[in-house]
Amino acid sequence: MYASSVNGLKNVKFSNPIKSVGLMLFMIIFSAIVVCVLVVGLFSYSTSKSIIKEKVAESSSVAIAQSNGKLDLMFKNYEALSMQILLDKNVQDYLTQYKQATDDYDKFDLMKKLSDTVQSYILGNQSIIGAAIVPMSGDSSSVTMGGTNITTADAQKSDWMKSVTEGAGRLVWLPTKVKGYSSSAATDPTFAMGRVMKNTISNEGSFVLLIEIRLKEVGDQLKDLKLGSGSEVLIQDGKGKIVYSADEAQLEQASPVAVPSDGKTAEEGSRTTTDSDGDQVLAMYNKFESTGWELVGTVPVSELFKDAKQIRNATYIIAGIAALLAIGIGLLVIRMVAMPLVSLRNLMNEGERGNLTVRSTISKKDEIGQLAQSFNQMMTQITVLVNQTNQSAQDVLATAGELSDASKKTAISAKEIAVATEEIANGATSLAVEAEKGSDLTSDIGGQMAKVTDANQEMGAAAAEVEKASRQGTAYMNTLIEKTGMTEEMTRSMVEKVDRLKESTRSIRKILDVLNNMTKQTNILSLNATIEAARAGTAGKGFMVVADEIRKLADQSRQSIDVVGQITETIQREIDETVSVLSDAYPIFQEQIQAVKEANQIFLTVQGQMGDFVGRLGTVTDAIGMLESSQVVLSEAMSNVSAVAEESSATSEEVASLSSEQTNISEGLVRLSDQLETVSTGLKETLSRFRT
Incomplete structure (x- = not known):
């Protein structure tokens, strides 16, 4: 499994390992396991150290207390011995007599007796090396007993003499001397007790009693005190100097262990401190009630925690095994979680670049497998959507081309x-001018008819002129009838073309409705794709970009379709108005044709009558009457023709204005068709980046 995980990792491309989910899970699992093992192991190690320290301190304190009790009892026995000597009746008598004696021999004898009495107390006590009675002042010689040999001069200058004197009768315990208080090379290390020998009656003292005790006696009492490997037992005085040590080299030296000795702390206890070598030691101390000294036992901390180090070493070993286990679990997690996610991310990146043919091959049943299946379904749906959109874009492009052609044809029409x-x-306009000329001519005919009676001789010339004018009017009326027919035909053709254009705009509306529905469907599919991408979380961010691009294209298509729809509605409304105007103008053209035909008939009648007038000049009077009647009818007809011509001219100008506006609209429709074709081409090019 480990080898396959490593090979799988080599085939996966991580864009940024620091941000990889698998690496984060690996670090979390690795850190959690290793930290938990280290915390538990080191906590056990620390706890075991504390327990060992407490237990050793407790048991050692008990042993120190027991030894302290034994030594304190021994010291109290010595103290009791000194009190017995001091309170002895003979000693007190000798002291009183010595005080009263004036003879040197008597004093010498009394000192001898005093010495014998004191010696009787210490005789047979193997722990006492000797004793001395030293005068506090004066030149009297001191008296020594046993192994003690002290001169008066040396004693009176010594520190111990000063300490005993300042004790004012109380027992003073004196520290150890390596060579004894007599400074003899052969003497064993001793410590001493001294007190002023006062008279119980006068409470005056002239001598100091010094009793030297073998230090070996203390060692005998402490020989059974064992605190552990490397332990050491000391007795130190109130000044921190060693009174007893198994190593004689330490005697009279400063204690290597600092323990409370200022009277402000408890008289017994334990603490961790350092020795003279700088090593940590556990020190237990207990103060003697009798001497004020302290019994100190030390145990090296390294010796105490030697066994506990096995726990620490085992912790490191287990932490190493746990680290290897965490690495294996991390690689398994990377293989099961990170590698599939990276594969899906790479597929989504391919989809983002437009490759819609990518599919996931993950076939798991867990959430990652479900995500892979959802990704495959999503890519399938997007492929269908892109194909449909591409087809729709092609249809829109084709429709835009047809619309452009129809618009161009409409513009030409x-x-x-x-x-x-x-x-x-x-x-x-020409008809109106000719009608005005006809009206003027009719007026001239009326004037001439008024003068016919007075100027009959001019009748022939006037008739000729009238006949000529009639021929010209007939020609003009024929031309007017022909042009009016052409106008009617063009108007009818224009109505038919506008109707066809109206049908084309309806077809455009239907196509725009289809495009609008397709745009809505594209928006819905884009929204669904965005929702699916959001549900996929970080893994769906790449596809969310694709969905957003599709939604933007759909919005652009919808906006373009809306613009084309609005323009189409405007064209259709203008076409309806054009049809309405042409429908109103058509009856007017028919009336105009009828009026022109009637005017033509009148001209023909005038021409015939003028022919008869020329042919029948003899019947001038009757012809003049008929001519007057005809002149009246002609005048009315010419007035009608003028009015109709003016109305036709105004209508034609209005139709010309509408036709110009229709031309502008047709040109705008052509531009919009070109714009729709451009948008469709852009949509097609955008969709071409997707490979299906």
Whole structure:
């Protein structure tokens, strides 16, 4: 499993290992296991050290207390011995007599007796090396007993003499001397007790009693006190100097162990301190009630915790095994979690770059496998959506082309309609001019008919002129009828073309509705894709970008379709208005044609009558009457023709204006069609980046 995990890791490309989920899970598992093992092991090691220290301190304190009790009892026995000597009746008598004696011999004899009495107390006590009675002042010689040999001069200058004197009768315990208080090379180390020998009656003292005790006696009492390997037992005085040690080299030296000795702390206890070598030791101390000294026992901390180090070493070994186990578990987690996630991330990156053919091959049943299946389904749906959108874009592009062609044809038709309308307007203007000329001519005919009676001789010339004018009017009316027919035909053609254009705009509306529905569907699919990507969490961020791009394309398509729809509605509304105007103009053109035909008929009648007038000049009076009647009818007809011509000219100008506006609208429709074609081409190019 370890080898396969490592090989799998080599095939996976991590973009940033620091941000990798697998690496974070590996570090969490590794740290949790190793830290827990180290914390538990080191805590056990620390706890065992504390327990060992407490237990050793407790047991050693008990042993120190027991030894302290034994030594204290021994010291009290010595103290009791000194009191017995001091309170002895003979000693007190000798002291009183010595005080009263004036003869040197008597004093010498009394001192001898005093010495014998004291010696009787210490005789047979193997622990006492000797005693001495030293005068506090004066030149008297001191008296020594046993192994003690002290001169008066040396004693009176010594520190111990000063200490005993300052004791004022109390027993003073004196520290150990390596060579004894007599400074003899052969003497064993001794310590001493001294007190002023006072008279119990006068409470005056002239001598100091010094009793030297073998230090070996203390060692005998402490020989059974064992505190452990490397332990040491000391007795130190109140000044921190060693009174007893198994090593004689330490005697009279400063104690290597600092323990409370200022009277402000407890008289017994334990503490961790350092010795003279700087090593940590556990010191237990207990103060003697009788001497004020302290019995100190020390045990090296390293010796105490020697066995506890096995726990620490075992902790490090187990931590190493736990680290290897954590590495194995971490690699397993990377293989089961990180590698599939990285694979899905790489597939999503491929999808983001437009490759929609990627599919996941993960077939697990857990959440990662479900995520892989969801990714495959999502890519399938997106592929279908892109294909549909691509097809729709092609349809929109084709429709845009058709719409562009139809718009161009509409623009051409609008231009033709504008030209025809302009010609109709010009014809109507000419008709109005000719009608005005006809009206003037009719007025001239009326004037001439008024003068017919007075100037009959001029009748022939006037008739000729009238006949000529009739021929011209007939020609003009024929031309007007022909142009009016052409105008009617163009108007009918324009109505038919506008109807066809209206049908084209309806087709455009239907196509725009289809595109709008497709855009809505694209938006819904994009929203679903965004939701699926959000549910996928960090792994779906890459696909969320694809969904967002599709949604933007759908929004752009919807906006373009809305713009085209609005423009199409405007075109359809303008076409409806054009149809309405042409529908209103068509009956007017028919009336105009009818009026022109009637005017033409009148001209023909005038021409016939004028022919008859020329042919039948003899019937002038009757012809003049008929001519007057005809002149009245002609005048009315010319007035109607003028009015119709003016109305036709105004209508033609209005139609020309509408045709110009329709031309502008058609050109705008062409531009919008080109814009729709450009948008469709852009949509197609955008969708072409997706490979399906």
